[in-house]
Amino acid sequence: MAKAHLVFVPSPGMGHLASAVEVAKLLLTRDHRLSISVLILELPLVNSKIQNYIESVQDSSSSLSNRLRFIDLPKDESELSNFASFFERQKTNVKEAVLKITQSESSVDSPRLAGFVLDMFCTPMIDVADDFGAPSYIFFTSGAAFLGFLLYVQKIHDEENFDPIQFKEKDTELRFREVRGIMVNTFLELESHAIESFKTLPVYPVGPILNVESNGRNTHQEIMQWLDGQPVASVVFLCFGSMGSFGEDQLKEIACALEHSGYRFLWSVRRPPPPGKPASPTDYENPQEVLPQGFLERTAAFGKVIGWAPQAAILAHPAVGGFVSHCGWNSVLESLWFGVPIATWPMYAEQQFNAFEMVIELGLAVEIKMEYSKESGMMVNCDEIERGIRCLMENNSEKRKKVKEMSEKGRMTLIEGGSSYYWLGRLIEDVMDNLA
Template sequence: MGLEGSRKSWSVNTNLLKYSLALLFTLTKFSKKKNKKKMKKPELIFIPAPGMGHLVFTVEFANRLLDRDGRLSITVIVIRTSFTPEVLAYAESLAASDARIRYIVLPLLEPPSIKLMKSPENYFSLLIERYKPLVKEVIIEHVLSRSRSIAGLVVDFFCTSMIDVANELNVPSYLFFPSNAAFLGFMLYLSIHKKKVGKCFDISDPDSIIPAYENPVPSSVLPAALNMEGYACFSNHGSRFKETKGIIINTFAELEPYAIKSLVADEETPPVYTVGPLLDLKSGNKTSRFDHEKIMNWLDDQPVSSVVFLCFGSMGGFEPPQLMQIAIALEQSGCRFLWSIRRAKKFIAGDSKGQDGPGEIFPEGFLERTQNRGMICDWAPQIDILAHEAIGSFVSHCGWNSILESLWYGVPIVTWPLYAEQQINAFEMVKELGLGVELKLDYRISNPVIVEANEIEKAIRSVMDKENPVRKRVQEIKKESRKAGTDGGSSFASIGRFIDKVMQKKAKNDHRQANVKGTMQISVYTIL
């Protein structure tokens, strides 16, 4: 590199660390008295993947730990990227509203080459890996150098590169897996599949026998990334999961008994802790106050369990031909409906040239004929809607958070997955758990095939049938989900076991950390 290159690298690292210190000072408003008190507490350090969803549920779990055991102290290291600008403001708001958790927001680093975007999952993982040196320095400066004892690093499943940081600092690492137990089992299975088969999955492959699933899993419902460059990325993450001292899963024992039993039976899998459902029930939404009130007032006027709610997440959307088929199905079903469509106002009003108006996506006269039993909106306050007694079913993309929310409120799902792991989630809901009505299991937004109106209508009529056994099953799981996190519940007990494990590991690792702290202080002092 040469002397000049070394000086530049030295300067960049110093500036980055100083920037982190400044952000830490801004975000942690503790008095000296509180700091002294916290110094005596073992510290868990959470490292969520970039993005609001990852941060939100990491903080939700962190708060549950603090509510449960006052012996713990928690720091969340926030990786900020150019495509997640909202994260900084969110971290600042969290720090201002609750001083129990420290937030360290890292500065932006140069992202990997755009050429690596052929696999978004691999690009995402490489971006996170670039933060390893900075994460290590921040931990040394703000935990070890201040006589705090690290109880462990809790890393997101996309942040397995941070396990290296834990190993270098002689502290245990734990995995936070915000999805379901069956999908965790699938990711653990990938490393075995890679060794045996040596190639990625193909949609024409025969069904896979995966230990976490009771039924053979069709290749058509596996994540699309596994057919492309993402296969190596996912299998590498899965193999690293086994290096941790425990895996925290956003599920509960009563929901996925078969998958959880298979994980526990595998001697190579670390201990699993089911801590769900972790839900962000107090989250804001992107609807205006006027739109929110309009939606809720409309629901207030509808009979109990009479409304079909259609919503496909922040990234889910359809082209006009598919929207037309949905509209036809809703009208033919005769059901009341609340339909969230991205850019709905544009479609209904049309643009300045008279294009993309209602005639492009709805049958002629549809809005007039359904105005007394249907409502169309842009962004929808999903939590508030699912909580309303008028909602009778949920046509969903089957993101795991949406699934947990629907089960929490006892709303049965019609499966219409779009991307990521949603297809295999839909498969689990329908074929494994009997908690969903199948519309599609293998639909993909990247390669869409028009779903005809009669198929959609059939699924809607099925889920709204009061005699459908899925409805009874969902009500049973609703009760179990409410009990899981309470005293005596399965997730409550699992969180207790996790805390016990953390405290035991902390006691064993104190003397090892002391040695690391002594050597690392010289490095930090030299940099600063």
């Protein structure tokens, strides 16, 4: 029986990498004919979290270890000016790594290269796949509605000479229509209209793809024990993603809103990176230095300020009743998975798009500041934040019910008979057809 090998090239960001690995595990669990190599691209800045994550995956996926490999590519020491140039420089390293894979699997019963699965930002690697005569698939880590928007921009660019620079930075490549198919981290029941609008390109809604296995008990005992002492659905959780942070003035407005609201809260506060530096936020040694004087003492009975947060573990806790979020797509899916309503506060990338979809189109979230953009220097005042938190936590039974219903649909879609289970099977059929 033919065996197929897929090469995954995820984007080096933690959220994108974790999603790609989860979909790889899903494919391997579903079909024993598949094997996968995940190529790890390293940015100039060392990220120990990524290496720790890979080691944890290897430890927890021992049953798949002979079919799931991680290959570290040489570290890129050039200054990171933009992602497109970074991926261009990595083409040679990817080509050499894949060449070694194909040479090591040269025996008659070895798996054959059946395709590349590329992150939505890694489209320059389509050229490498073409060099090997292998088809490319995109793993799109955002939603189907945003994919539809990008494909429309590409259409009017290709057919009407429309210049999309006003939407995107100049180095963006629009190449999605060159690939064999696109896996999207969403599910039919959530985005049926957007998914059904795709006519000319195979799109496989295979989500929700999430890494929700860790419960945080071992790594963040203090946080989880604090939550254990709170009533069910009483805590509002504020967290803005691995790249989310605010300046001191905005933090004071959030603190004011939390104190005035009187709601129990768990708040992830991160220090912004230095201006102009492509770095991630870090934890404060003493958050009191950027919060209103006496805030921690006055709210000690009902609130807790933390640094980096084990987001999935916190959302899974029954004490959490609402989530103030930047609306990164992984965070949206996690909130739905655990049935926790969102108050939207988008910051960058496609997050405004996600917030609009969740609040206006789907009615699954409430708004704090849907048009917020960190680059604009906009300030959201205490009253607006407090209004959003109250709307999230009070008299919201209908929205909470809708979120719980969507949670159930999301979980059912992955099991046999579900829509995502079906589409994953269709994708595997297409991959195996590449060997015919």
